Amino acid sequence: MPIFFEKRQLVTPGDLLAEGDYLAGENTYLENGKIYAQRIGLVDSENKRVDVVALRAFYIPKPGDIVIGSVIEVGFNGWTVDIKSPYTAMLRASDVLSRPFKPQNDELSQVLNAGELVVAKIASYDRAHDPQLTVAEPGLGKITRGQLMRVTPTKIPRIIGRKGSMISMIKQETNCQIILGLNGVILVTGKTPEDEELAMTAITKIEDESHTSGLTDRVTQLLKEEKQKREEKKNE
Amino acid sequence: MSNKPEKLIDKKGLRLDGRKADELRSLKLEVGILPNADGSAYIEHGKNKILVGVYGPREMHPKHLSQNDRMVIRTRYHMAPFSVQERKSPAPSRREVELSKVIRESLEPSVFNDLYPRTGIDVFIEVLQADGGTRCASITAASLAIADAGIPMRDLVVACAAGKVEDQIVLDLMDEEDKLGVADVPVAYMPSLNAVTLLQMDGILSPEEMEKAVTMAIEGCKKIYAKQQEVLKTKYQLVKEGVEE
Numbered sequence: 235m236p237i238f239f240e241k242r243q244l245v246t247p248g249d250l251l252a253e254g255d256y257l258a259g260e261n262t263y264l265e266n267g268k269i270y271a272q273r274i275g276l277v278d279s280e281n282k283r284v285d286v287v288a289l290r291a292f293y294i295p296k297p298g299d300i301v302i303g304s305v306i307e308v309g310f311n312g313w314t315v316d317i318k319s320p321y322t323a324m325l326r327a328s329d330v331l332s333r334p335f336k337p338q339n340d341e342l343s344q345v346l347n348a349g350e351l352v353v354a355k356i357a358s359y360d361r362a363h364d365p366q367l368t369v370a371e372p373g374l375g376k377i378t379r380g381q382l383m384r385v386t387p388t389k390i391p392r393i394i395g396r397k398g399s400m401i402s403m404i405k406q407e408t409n410c411q412i413i414l415g416l417n418g419v420i421l422v423t424g425k426t427p428e429d430e431e432l433a434m435t436a437i438t439k440i441e442d443e444s445h446t447s448g449l450t451d452r453v454t455q456l457l458k459e460e461k462q463k464r465e466e467k468k469n470e
Numbered sequence: 471m472s473n474k475p476e477k478l479i480d481k482k483g484l485r486l487d488g489r490k491a492d493e494l495r496s497l498k499l500e501v502g503i504l505p506n507a508d509g510s511a512y513i514e515h516g517k518n519k520i521l522v523g524v525y526g527p528r529e530m531h532p533k534h535l536s537q538n539d540r541m542v543i544r545t546r547y548h549m550a551p552f553s554v555q556e557r558k559s560p561a562p563s564r565r566e567v568e569l570s571k572v573i574r575e576s577l578e579p580s581v582f583n584d585l586y587p588r589t590g591i592d593v594f595i596e597v598l599q600a601d602g603g604t605r606c607a608s609i610t611a612a613s614l615a616i617a618d619a620g621i622p623m624r625d626l627v628v629a630c631a632a633g634k635v636e637d638q639i640v641l642d643l644m645d646e647e648d649k650l651g652v653a654d655v656p657v658a659y660m661p662s663l664n665a666v667t668l669l670q671m672d673g674i675l676s677p678e679e680m681e682k683a684v685t686m687a688i689e690g691c692k693k694i695y696a697k698q699q700e701v702l703k704t705k706y707q708l709v710k711e712g713v714e715e
Contacts, residue, residue, distance in 0.1 A: 246702045247580075247617050248625030248662040261622065263582070270662060272582065272622035274702055289706055290509070290620030292527065294586070320527040320589040361587055362538075386620075445706065 241278060244445075245271040251284050259285035276445055289445060293319040293387040293417035295365040299356045300374075302382070302415035303367070308343045311335060315352065315367060318384065318417045323365040325354060330369055351377040353413055353421065373413075380411075380423030381430045385441045387418035392444040393437060400440065400450050407457045408433040432460055478635045478647055485647065487516075491640045494630070494690055499611070499701040501618045509619025513611040516644055517601035520608055522615040526591035535590070541583040542590040545574040547608060549597040569605050570595075576609050576629065576658040576668035582622040591621060602645035603631050609658050609668070614698055618705075626698050627667055629658035630690035632683040634675055639682045641690045655680070657687035661695045 237252045239245065249271045251262060258264040261273045262284055271277070275286040295301075295317070303317040305325075312326040327335040327342055346352065352367075353374050359365035369375045385393070393414060394401050405412055410424035410433040420437060424430040436453050443449055479485055489495070495516030504510035507523035530536035535544075547569040551560050573595065581591075593615065595608045606629035613627040633643045635651040648654050653673025659666050666688075675683065 244703050244706055246626065246699045247623035248660065249699075250662060263622075263624070265624075265663070270624070272624075273620060274617060274706065288620060290618060292508070292620055320529065320586055322529060 237279065237284075239277045242276045242445075244274075245277050245286060246274055247271055251277055251286075252279075255282060257283040259283045261286035261288050261291075287445075288388045290386060291388045293317070295319055295321060295323070295356045295359040296416075297356050297358055299416040300353065300413070301356060301367075301417040302351065302353050302377070302413065302419035302421055303417070304351050305346050305348050308346070308348055310337065311342075313342070313346055315354070317365070317367075317415075318387075318419055319365075321359075321364050323354075323356070323367045325352070325367040325369065329357075329367075330375075332370060346376060351382070351421075353377060353415070377421060380421050381427075381434065383420050383422065383434055383437065385418050385420065385437065387416065389441050389444045390414055390416055390418065392449075393420075393440050395450060400453065403450065403454060404433055404436050404457070407454070407461075408436070428464065432457065432464075435460065474650070475646065478650060479638055479640075483638075485635070485640065487644065489642075491638055492686060492689070494642045494693060495644065497694060497697055499614065499697055501614050501701055501705055507615075507619075509615045509617070509621070511611040511614035511618060513607050513614075515603065515607040515610070516642075517599060518597070518604055518607045519599040520604065520611050521596045521598060522608070522611040523594045523596075524591060524612070524615040524619040524621075525594075526619070527586045527589035527621065528591075530588070530590035536588045539584065539587050541581070541586045543574055543578055543581065543583065543593065544590055545570045545577070545593040545595065545612070547573055547595045547597070547605075549600060549604075553597045553600045569608075572668065572670070573605060573609055573612060577612055577616065577627055579665070579667050580613065580623050580625055580627045580660055581616065582624065585622060591616070591619070600645070602643055602648040603656070605629070606631050606656050606658070610694055610698065614702065617702060625660035625662045625665075626695065626702075627658050627660055628691040628695045628698060629656060629668060630687050630694055631656040632687035632690065634673065634679060634683070639679055639686060641686050653679075653683070655683045655687060657684060657691065659688055659691040661692055 252269045258269045273288040275288040278285045301317045303315040305313045306316045307314040315323045317323045354367040357366045357368040413421040422430045422433045498514040500512040509524040511522045513520050609629035633654040635647045653675045655671045658668030
């Protein structure tokens, strides 16, 4: 029952990872008793389970996920929302209005128009049906302020950090509110555009260096340096 | 351009460009060079220069082409008008339509296309300069671009040709050898799984010669596979090392 990798080793699709008494975890597959990688990523194993943490992937909806999307079409009884996934999502009018929707009373484009952005939760999704969104919860709904940025969806957990250590640190250091859409879209809202820029540089750094260790410390340092530079500029 | 060479293989057994019978042309690979595409790759195989862009998985347009049980792969092989000596009309020719199909079918077995039903990926292959063996180089590059797009795959697909020139079996034919030679056998191969995904033959070969050519082509594939993996890894390794210094 050999393993053919070291922990956190970089693998490419088709790399043989393990043979025999192992379970094929995420981004891996089993063929003839052998486990191979499906994507470019870093291997990890835990309790006989072999996983690959993908470095490049796209977002596949999962019920319960918070996502950020933009309205692409106003329909008869709802909106079509682009959630940066292979599948476009539907948001129903009755869900947004939180009362029965009557086409003769409500003009949908006045509630949400094409091009506007929403924070929403995936209400349902399976192989046969496109995802349905819901905004009937606190914190969800139309976005009015802030800046958006995109990262690879697989890197969102890295930005959150262990028990949220990374994201809470960034929030604290930059005084920004940050909403992480699991589809890789991030909303940064701060008091000033400068604060937002600062938070965004930190997130970009995490994305670029997500597969390296000791990242939280380096990001903290980066934020401190950037802040100092700004102070110096102000004093000049 | 050039007159017809008298001999394709000289007395020392060297070919027109000085290669031995089982030697590959120079190879240069790059990934992730098109920022707008989800995945991309560039290959320079001898004098071939090919650029590949992959988009998706995304919703299929037109919608009726989507399949309820799988992801559809669409490929477009296209030669730039300036890719060959005589200007090639930019309109898709019979040959290009066929190659698009052949390349698609050699890539399909490598992709897990049942994971994302009702979607499609587009593979755009643009030949900027052609010098024989473009289908093989296209497959090698397209497979890299698909991996770069983060699409789950069984293995990378590599392709390489072997053939018969004068009375010798040689590896990796270039344009002149392809045109003046006896036979050409392109092979696409998934090394980890030891599976052939494309096997064609153009010309006349005896069964023994065919076997020799296929074995030789597969050996060539394995060499290219190593480079393919290396280039994918360096893209991410570079960041890692740059930070750890």
